[in-house]
Amino acid sequence: MREITYAQAISEAIAEEMRLDENVILLGEDVGILGGNFRTTTGLYEEFGEERVLDTPISEAGIVGCALGLAIRGMRPIAEIMFGDFLCLAMDQIVNQVAKIRYMSGGRIRVPLVIRTNIGAGRSSAAQHSQSLHSWFLHTPGIESVMPSSPYEVKGLLKSAIRDDNPVVVFEHKMLYNKKGEVPEKECLIPIGISEVKREGGDVTIVATSSMVGESLELAIQLEKEGISIEVIDLRSLVPMDEETIINSVRKTGRLVLVDEGVTRGGITAEIATMVMEKAFDCLNAPIERVGNENTPIPFSPVLERYVIPNREKIEKAVRKAIK
């Protein structure tokens, strides 16, 4: 199968949906002439013109609010927020407006809107350009959220997000943008709300998000040589969450390691751990292990940065603890 980068998969997904539906438009900072700060929208401005690919002022609340207005009018806007950290500037629009309008209106107004943004440290971009803020959105009913782990996932999930009648935040990963992976040339749609077992195993389950899926898969291959059999689940969607796939796996292995790049405290891993305790406590043979970011901002120096973010070694340590 052909291989393309994560960034190419994004622009391909958007282009395909824009060709299919003239209501799909893209807006954000530098998404037009430049083709996106991370080159995720390359070629779109040239193909669809400035009417459908809008370079906006540096106004995150304006971008999301504007996208919301477009969605209310029956269009399908994709709003790009260049760095996940900048979501903070648009939080009123996201939390109080986008997430609420369908509910507040008693279902009379639908909001088919996508917010594309990213997470991830690892580029020495320091505290305001490296955060992974996806878990905040678990706490805001009314928004779906996905975390694509590969070029294939980002294409399939983004296309589904564009077709969804609810607001969806797509959390891409900055360190994945240049990674290549197999993406079929035929139609590629991945349903939101379904996790995928990426590798079957019997001794321990790892549920991972975003770039941590790849790390976990590498680890599984490595530990197989020692006879440790790891089942790796790509969570894919935070909301709605595929509880069944996780529970089924834990019933099989009895051991669970949760891996996510966000700050560990109050994050998605805490939510999954609680869910498993509520629904499958009886089949746990060991305490649940969590691997995530230290509870600090992301520091600048590579030495410090590496120390606080999760990596394969930290996952391995957690796996060994879980199976002990």
Place this chain on the structure above:
Amino acid sequence: MDNSVLIDMLKKMVTIRYFEESIYDVYTRGLMPGLAHLYIGEEAIAVGVCENLKRDDLITSTHRGHGHLIAKGGDLNKMMAEVIGKETGYCKGKGGSMHIADPDLGIIGANGIVAGSIPIAAGLGLASKIKNDGRVIVCFFGEGASNQGAFHEGINMGSLWNLPIVYVCENNLYGISVHQSRAQKIKDVAVRAKSYDIPGEVVDGNDVLAVYDAAKIAVERAKEGLGPTFIECKTYRWGGHHVGDPGTAYRAKEEVDMWKDKCPIKRFKSLLIKERVLSEPEIERLEEKVKKDVDVAVTFAKESPYPLPEEALEDIII
């Protein structure tokens, strides 16, 4: 101007007044949960502006939104039912006073966040431009909203992209308890239009015809593709911020009385009598009719059932 338009405007202003007075009554008798932000004293603005709009033109509103909704043709029964949390309300009881929406009438919803709708209006207007459908957006907000970042982000986009939007600033002088002079140095919010290179006009917000005329020009400009206009309407909130706030701790009685003397309805009635558009008895009959319509809405709302509690889990992805 056609007499029927004048009469319709008076009718709508009187309807807003009685609707709000009925809400005061319903609220103080403990029948309405939450908060009631009344529009009494500001009726000329909503009516003067919306009289220029067609059914498919759009408005965004504020926490003090009942007047805008009525002026845009909102159904009194559904409004009153929503305000007291009933199943038959516009939003089946999920929105309440601050979030009433009727997309069929172009009412995109009241909004509980000050300035929250200004960026949304940019998107509504951008959709008009892309679809080239001639629909105009009126974005209502207060002077307090002009100190929010969203105000500037939203209007900058409206101006930059030449969108068909009319920004209507209802300057009622108070953000809850804080007088405008204690929140911004400028006296006329409309001067801020200059920084977006769009026309900014100050009008007497208690003069429905002055508002109508200003809005007419703005709506025509918008339809002609000439971009947004900013209209600041000077007015006054007769009551407190909401029904539970008497509004006396931060305002002198003389100030309130002075503005009550400038009552937009009293003023418009005198004009219509003077111009022989309506006689006093005709106005009385009009008022009686309006009172009856509002009373019917109150009865409808009271007699309507509450939603089933588990409906709280509908209209949302769980």
